[in-house]
Amino acid sequence: MLEIKNLHARVEDKDILKGINLSVKAGEVHAIMGPNGSGKSTLSSVIAGKEEYEVTEGEVFLNNENLEDLSPEDRAHKGIFMSFQYPVEIPGVSVTNFIKTAINETRKANGKEELSAKDMLHKIRETAALLEIDRKFLSRSLNEGFSGGEKKRNEIFQMAMLEPKLAILDETDSGLDIDALKIVANGVNKLKSKDNAVIIITHYQRLLDYIVPDFVHVLHNGKIVKSGGKELAHELEDKGYDWLK
Amino acid sequence: MSKYTEDDLKKELETKEYEYGFYTDIESEKFPIGLNEDIVRAISKKKNEPEWMTDWRLDAFKIWKQMEEPEWANVTYHKPDFQNISYYSAPKKKPELESLDQVDPELLKTFEKLGISIDEQKRLSNVAVDIVMDSVSVATTFKKTLNEKGIIFCPISEAIQEHPELVKKYMGSIVPKTDNFYAALNSAVFSDGSFCYIPKGVKCPMELSTYFRINEGGTGQFERTLVIADKGSYVSYLEGCTAPQRDENQLHAAVVELIALDDAEIKYSTVQNWFPGDKEGKGGVYNFVTKRGLCETNAKISWTQVETGSAVTWKYPSCVLKGNNSVGEFYSIAVTNNYQQADTGTKMIHLGKNTKSTIISKGISAGKSQNSYRGLVQINKRAENARNFSQCDSLLMGNLCGAHTFPYIEVKNKSAQIEHEATTSKIGEDQLFYCNQRGIDTDKAIALIVNGFSKEVLNKLPMEFAVEAQKLLEISLEGSVG
Numbered sequence: 001m002l003e004i005k006n007l008h009a010r011v012e013d014k015d016i017l018k019g020i021n022l023s024v025k026a027g028e029v030h031a032i033m034g035p036n037g038s039g040k041s042t043l044s045s046v047i048a049g050k051e052e053y054e055v056t057e058g059e060v061f062l063n064n065e066n067l068e069d070l071s072p073e074d075r076a077h078k079g080i081f082m083s084f085q086y087p088v089e090i091p092g093v094s095v096t097n098f099i100k101t102a103i104n105e106t107r108k109a110n111g112k113e114e115l116s117a118k119d120m121l122h123k124i125r126e127t128a129a130l131l132e133i134d135r136k137f138l139s140r141s142l143n144e145g146f147s148g149g150e151k152k153r154n155e156i157f158q159m160a161m162l163e164p165k166l167a168i169l170d171e172t173d174s175g176l177d178i179d180a181l182k183i184v185a186n187g188v189n190k191l192k193s194k195d196n197a198v199i200i201i202t203h204y205q206r207l208l209d210y211i212v213p214d215f216v217h218v219l220h221n222g223k224i225v226k227s228g229g230k231e232l233a234h235e236l237e238d239k240g241y242d243w244l245k
Numbered sequence: 246m247s248k249y250t251e252d253d254l255k256k257e258l259e260t261k262e263y264e265y266g267f268y269t270d271i272e273s274e275k276f277p278i279g280l281n282e283d284i285v286r287a288i289s290k291k292k293n294e295p296e297w298m299t300d301w302r303l304d305a306f307k308i309w310k311q312m313e314e315p316e317w318a319n320v321t322y323h324k325p326d327f328q329n330i331s332y333y334s335a336p337k338k339k340p341e342l343e344s345l346d347q348v349d350p351e352l353l354k355t356f357e358k359l360g361i362s363i364d365e366q367k368r369l370s371n372v373a374v375d376i377v378m379d380s381v382s383v384a385t386t387f388k389k390t391l392n393e394k395g396i397i398f399c400p401i402s403e404a405i406q407e408h409p410e411l412v413k414k415y416m417g418s419i420v421p422k423t424d425n426f427y428a429a430l431n432s433a434v435f436s437d438g439s440f441c442y443i444p445k446g447v448k449c450p451m452e453l454s455t456y457f458r459i460n461e462g463g464t465g466q467f468e469r470t471l472v473i474a475d476k477g478s479y480v481s482y483l484e485g486c487t488a489p490q491r492d493e494n495q496l497h498a499a500v501v502e503l504i505a506l507d508d509a510e511i512k513y514s515t516v517q518n519w520f521p522g523d524k525e526g527k528g529g530v531y532n533f534v535t536k537r538g539l540c541e542t543n544a545k546i547s548w549t550q551v552e553t554g555s556a557v558t559w560k561y562p563s564c565v566l567k568g569n570n571s572v573g574e575f576y577s578i579a580v581t582n583n584y585q586q587a588d589t590g591t592k593m594i595h596l597g598k599n600t601k602s603t604i605i606s607k608g609i610s611a612g613k614s615q616n617s618y619r620g621l622v623q624i625n626k627r628a629e630n631a632r633n634f635s636q637c638d639s640l641l642m643g644n645l646c647g648a649h650t651f652p653y654i655e656v657k658n659k660s661a662q663i664e665h666e667a668t669t670s671k672i673g674e675d676q677l678f679y680c681n682q683r684g685i686d687t688d689k690a691i692a693l694i695v696n697g698f699s700k701e702v703l704n705k706l707p708m709e710f711a712v713e714a715q716k717l718l719e720i721s722l723e724g725s726v727g
C-alpha cells in the first residue's frame with residue numbers, strides 16, 4: 001500500500017529525514033518509535049504533504065502512485081489520514097459540520113455523490129456510539145475548549161468517519177489518560193481490516209499494548225535504524241533508545 | 246431562494262471575475278447627466294408626484310447644495326463628479342403587471358442569472374418580492390395575501406400617490422433632509438424604493454423582500470425605503486443586492502427609515518454584494534447609505550447585514566431608542582477583499598429608560614483591503630438603566646489588509662452599563678493544513694472558517710437568506726490565501 005524509498009526531507013534548510021525506506025502492506029499495523037527529534041512527526045507530515053517540508057530525494061508511493069505532485073487534499077482524497085498531535089481549533093464550526101464537509105469533499109473528488117443528510121446522520125450516530133462519544137460533543141465547535149483526550153478522540157472519530165486506506169496516528173497517545181487511551185485504541189482496532197493499514201507514531205510503547213503492531217521500526221537521526229516485530233517495542237521500553245544509537 | 250448545492254458553489258468558484266457583471270439589454274430611458282433644479286423637477290414630474298413632494302425634493306436639493314461631502318470616514322476614493330451622473334433611469338416600458346408573463350423576458354433572464362426565480366420564490370419560499378430594477382419597480386407579488394391583512398407593501402412612488410398621509414408624516418422624520426450630504430442628495434433625487442406599513446397588532450405572515458439592482462452604466466441609484474410598523478405589529482424585511490460590472494464607479498446613496506411604534510418589532514436584513522471592483526481595484530460601486538430606525542416604547546429594531554460588495558462602503562444602520570424599554574440590535578458581517586474599503590458600524594442612541602442595545606460586528610479583511618468598524622453608543626441623561634453590549638471581531642487574511650475599530654462611547658447617565666469586547670485573529674496555515682488533510686481544499690477551508698467566525702450573525706438571518714449569505718462569503722473570499 002505505502003512504499004517509501006530513500007526519502008530525504010528538510011524543513012527550513014534543516015535536513016531531517018535522511019533516507020527512509022518503509023513498506024506497508026494492506027492489513028498491517030506498523031509502529032514507528034524513536035526519541036524526540038528523530039524525525040517521527042516530520043515523516044508523517046511529509047506523507048500527508050505538508051508544504052513546509054521539502055522532499056529533496058526519494059519517493060513516496062501510495063498504491064503504486066507517486067505522491068510527489070499531489071496536494072494534501074488530493075492525498076486525503078486518495079485515502080491518507082493523519083491524526084494530528086495538536087489538532088487545531090476552528091471556532092464556530094461544529095464537529096458535525098466539519099466532518100460532513102470533509103466526507104462530501106472527498107466523495108466529490110472521487111466522483112461520488114454527496115451523502116444524503118439521512119445517511120450522514122446515521123453514520124455519525126453509529127460511529128459516535130462505537131467510540132463512546134456523547135452526541136452533545138458533536139455540536140460543539142471543532143476542538144474549541146476540548147480537553148486533550150477529547151481532541152484525540154475527535155481525531156479518531158474523524159478517521160472512523162472518513163474510512164481511510166492509510167491512517168497515520170501521530171503521537172495519538174500523548175495527553176491521554178488510560179481510559180481515553182483504551183477507547184481510542186478500541187476504536188482503531190475495530191476499524192482495522194485487511195484492506196487498510198495503520199502507522200502508529202509514538203514515543204512510548206504504552207499505546208502498543210492496546211493496538212498490537214505487526215512491525216516496529218526505530219527512527220533515529222532521520223533513518224530507520226532497526227526494525228522488528230512487536231517484541232521490539234518491549235525491548236525499547238526496557239532498554240531505552242540509547243543502545244541503538 | 247432556490248436550494249444552493251455544493252456543485253453550484255464549485256461552479257461559482259471557478260468563475261474568478263464578478264459573475265453578476267453582465268449587462269441586461271433592456272431599453273432604458275435615461276436623463277441627461279448633471280443635477281440642477283430642473284432635473285429634480287423632472288424626476289418628480291416623471292413620477293407624477295403631487296406638489297408637496299416636488300417641494301420637498303427641491304428643499305432637499307437646496308440643502309444639499311450647501312453641504313460638503315464628508316471626509317471623516319477611513320476610506321479614500323475619487324470623489325464622484327455629481328454633475329457627471331444621470332439621476333434617472335428606468336426601463337422604458339413601465340409595465341402595469343398582473344402576472345409574470347407580462348414581464349420583459351430579458352428581465353426575467355436577469356433574475357434567472359441572479360438565481361432569483363420569482364416563480365420559485367412564489368412556490369417555495371413564501372416570500373413576497375417587490376423587485377426594483379434600476380429605479381422602477383416592475384413586479385410586485387403576493388400583494389393579495391398582504392392586502393387581506395391590511396399590510397401595504399409597494400413601491401414608494403405608489404405610496405406617495407396612494408398613502409400621502411403616511412409618507413408625509415414619516416418620510417424624513419428619522420433621517421431628515423439635513424442629516425448628511427448623501428441623505429440630502431437622496432431626498433432630492435430618490436428614484437424609487439419600497440414602502441411598507443404594517444397595521445396595529447398585525448404580524449406580517451411572510452418575509453418581505455426587495456431585490457435592488459443597479460443596471461445601466463453610469464446611473465446612480467438613489468433608493469428610498471420607508472418601513473412603518475404600527476403598534477404591536479411585527480415585520481421581517483429582507484433586502485438583497487447585486488450590480489453589473491462597470492468600469493466607472495457607480496454611486497449608490499440610499500436612505501432607509503424604520504419606524505417601530507409602541508410594542509412593534511422590525512427585523513431588517515440586508516445582503517449586499519454590489520460589484521466591488523476588479524482585482525486591481527478598478528471600478529466598483531460607492532455605497533454611501535443612511536439607515537436609521539426609531540423605537541417607541543417597548544419596540545425593537547434589529548439590523549442584520551452581510552456586506553461583501555462595493556468598492557467603498559459608508560454605512561451605519563442605527564437605532565434611536567426613544568421609548569422606554571426599547572431594544573436596538575445590530576449584527577454585521579463585513580467582508581473586504583482586493584482593494585475594497587469599508588467603514589461601517591452603527592449608532593445606538595439611548596434616550597428612553599431601560600433601553601437595551603446589542604452590537605455584534607464581524608469584519609473580515611483579505612487582499613489589500615481596509616475594513617473599519619465605527620460605532621457610537623450614546624446614553625443620554627434621561628436614559629436610566631440603559632445597557633449596551635458590543636462585540637467587534639476582526640479576521641485577517643494575509644499581510645496586506647487592515648482591520649480598524651473606532652468605538653465611540655458617550656455616557657451621560659451614571660446608571661448605564663456598557664460592555665465592549667474586541668478580538669483580532671488571523672486564519673493560520675495550521676488551520677488550513679488541518680482542513681486540507683481532511684480533504685477540504687483551501688478555498689473551501691477558508692469558507693468554512695469564515696462561516697464559523699461569522700456564525701453568530703449568520704444565525705440571525707432568515708433561513709433562505711442565510712444560505713445566500715454563506716455563498717456570498719465564499720465567493721468574495723475565493724483565492725484570497727495562497
